[in-house]
Amino acid sequence: MDFSDLGKMKEMMGQARQMQEQMERKLSETVVEASSGGGVVTVRMNGKKEVLRLKIEASAIGSAGSDLELLEDLITAAVNEAGRRADEAIKASVAGMMGGLGLPDLPGLR
Template sequence: MDFSDLGKMKEMMEQARQMQAQMERKLSETVVEVSSGGGMVAVRMNGRKEVLRLKIDPAAIGSESSDLELLEDLITAAVNEAGRRVDETIKANMAGMMGGLNLPGLT
């Protein structure tokens, strides 16, 4: 290994650090919104999987205990779907970013 190889390695490490910082920014900016129960429950989540907003249609709230169980199921489904969408978005963003980094086996 000569000094030119060390320079290339240092350059690649700097590229990786820049990409990580860019990905952190994208995670903060990425927002998905999903609903369940035909829109009765909606969840907005960021790329860090933090729930930003939970919206419940008043029609989803009833006086029966079965209504409460249904509402709990709808919330669970919406939050889980939001998490899956965040994962898909992150995966797509990472694939695009990694294409710009010339690392063997990652492009």
Template sequence: MDFGKLQEMMGQAQHMQAQMEEKLATTTAEATSGGGLVTARVNGRKELLRLKLDPNVLTAASGDIEMLEDLITAAINEAGRKADAQMQSETQGMLGGMDLGKLLG
């Protein structure tokens, strides 16, 4: 592999890293638990952006703090899984555009 191809590949890798950072910040995923009583929204970095509790969650939980905690945890975890799936899909699309065979060949 010659130096020019290596530089080109490194430049593409840096560009892809910048794109990924932007995608992590702008990708959002949302999930609910308890039949919609708890809604969580996270970004691609899995930072919690919003947690919404339906007012009916108070009657549904009726003082059961552990149940409410479980509903919140479930919604946040599912939103994180959805964000991971979106990021994986985005990453595959980005890597598809990079012809590694051409650069390495």
């Protein structure tokens, strides 16, 4: 390995670090929203899959309040759907970033 190879490797490591920082920023900035029960429960989540907001309509307390299990199911469904949407948004973002590198398509990122 000569000095030019070391230089190329250092440059590639710098690019990888830069991409990781961009990805972290995108994960934080990506926000998705999903609801269940016709909008009775709404979840807002970022790309890191952190729940930013959980909204339960007041009508759910009256109708589902007597059926706690139904309300729990609606919350679970909304959180799961928000997670799926976050995954899709991040996959699209990663595919876009990788496309800029001129790499061949990665099967899991289409």
